[in-house]
Amino acid sequence: MLNSYFDAENNGNKSFELPGAHPHYNPDRPGQVEHIFLDLILEIPKKSFHGSCTIQLMPVRSGIDRLTLDAVNLNIKKVKVDETKQSFDYDGEKLHIQLEQPTQAGQQLTLKITYKVDNPQRGLYFIAPDKHYPDKPVQVWTQGEDEDSRFWFPCFDYPGQLATSEIRVQVPKQFLAISNGELIATEDAGDDKIYHWLQKQVHPTYLMTLAVGEFAEIKDEWNGLPVNYYVDKSRQADARRSMGKTPRMIEFFSQKFGYPYPFPKYAQVCVDDFIFGGMENTSTTLLMDRCLLDERAALDNRTTESLVAHELAHQWFGDLVVIKHWSHAWIKEGMASYTEVMWTEEEYGLQEAAYYRLKEARNYFAEDSSRYRRPIVTHVYREAIELYDRHLYEKGACVYHMIRAELGDELFYKAIQTFVQDNAHATVETIDLLRAIEKATGRNLMFLFDQYVYRGGHPDYKVAYSWDGDSKLAKITVTQTQVKDSSNGGGKELFDLRLPIAFGYIKTGIEELEDEEKTIAAASDAGSQIPDVKTFTVRVHEREQSFYFPLSEKPQFISFDAGNHFLKKVTLEYPVAELKAQLKFDPDPLSRIYAAAALAKKGGLEVVKALSESLQKEAFWGVRVEVARLLAGIKLDQAFDALVVGLQDKDAGVREAVVESLAKIKTHESYKALKPIVEKGDPSYYVEAAAIRAIGAIAAAKLNEKPKESQVLKLLKSVLKERAGWNEVVRSGAIGGLSRLKTSEDALDLILEYTEAGVPQPLRLSAIRALGAISSGQTALNLERILERLTELSCETFFLTQVSVVSALGQMETAKAIAILSALADQTPDGRVRRIAEEAIQKVQKNAGSDKAVKQMREELDQLKKENQELKSRLENLEAKSK
Secondary structure (H helix, E strand, C coil), X not given: CCCCCECHHHCCCEECCCCCCEECCCCCCCEEEEEEEEEEEEEHHHCEEEEEEEEEEEECCCCCCEEEEECCCCEEEEEEECCEECEEEECCCEEEEECCCCCCCCCCEEEEEEEEEECCCCCEEEECCCCCCCCCCCEEEECCCCCCHHHCCCECCCCCCCEEEEEEEEXXXXXXXXXXXXXXXXXXXXXXXXXXXXXXXXECHHHCCEEEECEEEEEEEECCEEEEEEEEHHHHHHHHHHHCCHHHHHHHHHHHCCCCCCCCCEEEEEECCCCCCEECCCCEXXXXXXXXXXXXXXXXXXXXXXXXXXXXXXXXXCCCEEECCHHHCHHHHHHHHHHHHHHHHHHHCHHHHHHHHHHHHHHHHHHHHHCCECCXXXXXECCHHHHCCCHHHHHHHHHHHHHHHHHCHHHHHHHHHHHHHHHCCEEECHHHHHHHHHHHHCCCCHHHHHHHCCCCCCCEEEEEEEEECCCCEEEEEEEECCCCCCCCCCHHHCCCEEEEEEEEECCCCHHHHHCHHHHHHHCCCECCCCCEEEEEEEEECCCEEEXXXXXXXXXXXXXXXXXXXXXXXXXXXXXXXXXXXXXXXXXCHHHHHHHHHHHHHHCCHHHHHHHHHHHHHECCHHHXXXXXXXXXXXXXXXXXXXXXXXXXXXXXHHHHHHHXXXXXXXXXXXXXXXXXXXXXXXXXXXXHHHHHHHHHHHHHCCCCCCCCHHHHHHHHHHHHHHCCCHHXXXXXXXXXXXXXXXXXXXHHHHHHHCCCCCCCHHHHHHHHHHHHHHHHHCCHHHHHHHHHHHHHHCCCCCHHHHHHHHHHHHCXXXXXXXXXXXXXXXXXXXXXXXXXXHHHHHHHHHHHHHCCCHHHHHHHHHHHHHHHHHHHHHHHXXXXXXX
């Protein structure tokens, strides 16, 4: 099964388990690590450091005469136990220490390893200016998760070992050094300064951190506890704008989790070239500097606020309560993702939270359908970092919400507080969460975990409705369409859930509903009028079931899974009248969105009119966004007219959706509607960038009347020259617009120009990805130019560059891309890059086969096998030159 890319038991979904995947377990434990002390001297100009790692270990059994530590690419100088020198073997990955005296259970030993590291590959990163980026700051920062701490100090590198820690580090005087816990001492050492940090609360090795740089320190506090933000000195105003809600978030999570913030400080350090969005090191979160918002970005960017909430929540879920094994990482990542929903609800309201939840579910659905399906909890993988996906984060968040829906708010938070309080400063597995729920509430939710956590997938419902006026019966037929084979009832593909079905009645009465003008007047805002509802709970557990509900009168609308608390896909097959009423009056925004989607499938003028009214009158921006996207799929002039009005919407998210929808319509009229935004801009970076991308897409369309390509190129070129700015959002929009001009050599030339070193990194990465998008329409000669450039770029070691190269190659339709992807997968040290490169190979094979050239692809593959060794040699030469 492991060698098969498609898992038949996964109902046709691609398998998560790629060749080489195998079960992973925590190693046998020789003892309890009680304390780790790193005493280091950084030689920043040389990108090296040296010092010692001291580990206090309490053996759990006697007679152990050999200890094995994780230690990758470290130069081990000597090893002592209690001041006695020990012999050791080191193979570059494991440090094997032969103990002179075997262990005695309960008798602590102190292990001291002296070592040096030059130009570390992972774990600890030196950031410095170079000839291409002379303004880059000098910084040093660490990243331990999943198993990268072993690249900067020897340790037992798995989450099941918890210890207190201490870091004493010597750095040049101009730098600050921030680490876990409390700063207990500083001292001068000539031109250097020594910082001494102590973390008194236990934590795993992957949460030990160090960040060094010429940071500005912005001080805040929560109940007297230091809450500090560290940023480049030019970004101090951006720091408060981006992270200033942190104290309120600490108060909120302390209350919700029933446990006051558990560490002596909370620091957030924004660093350059960070390889994640953020990392929740104990008491000291590291964030990518691109999360810092300027004044204009803050108008419509809540991503940073969600990121700050996510990483802060980890201080409880992940740092206070620690996972015992990577396979249970959803406990922390799912909750951290769910706290984004919780904070959104607290700060912006229930509708905003529901829409945020829908977007999280869609992110998971996209991965489930296009990448693979897997159980949330699995210990079969190649590297633990592979688990850090949308199943872990977004699906995990949805599971927490379903637990909340099952228990109700009071019992949900009681259960979460019990879980945190019972497991503080200890390790947990998924079963511990179930036990806490049962202890706090008496409820056994194993049925939910069995269906959503321990197996892959989700229900996909088709819901039909009809009304029998004579009998006054509403009939609801529910089909679980994820079940393909009805002969055995679906077996394990079926879901067994108790779902609420609500029937809604508008208080203004049925006769008024017939007169739309009166109804709209009565309900000044869509969804604002609270209807009367009658709710029934039904058990949905078969492939197809029909339910009959006696009602006193015909309902105006029907809500399946009222409140939409369960993770599912749903298709509504209701009459137009009921869908229109639901779009206007259902109090739940997700139900209004589902109704809009069902209406759009029906098409026609009546539907366009209903959606147009919703785009103008719906109170909640999230529904307006969805309506704008749906209008783009209806091929009627009236849909275009409705969308143009939406360009004036007060909400930037809606305007962006309208712009993207007009780009899909691809007419000369849509071009004329968008061109003023391109020329004059928009208050929102994102709206402006979307319009710039859109004119490229429209210009590339085969229209009878269309803008001249030369004019569009000139416009996009002017954007690239003149509109540098925050995170290069606007200029990246221009690169996206150029990539739509798939047959233009001039567009390709411009994109290639922006892949050069020295181009601001966000813009350069966009240009690299755009090489894949533009490749499908280029000549054979230009295709070779693209492949040659991507080959060169694939030799760069920066994680985000490698990801962008893989993204570009994965969009191509030539088997020649496979050799580059294969070489990159073989050479990269990053498990994430390796995995997405292998997935991209499958995608390229499919793309090439979907062209007319299956035979040609086979011939190319045969030729590539012969050329593979030659290409590897070429890559090695290029890599040597780049160094």
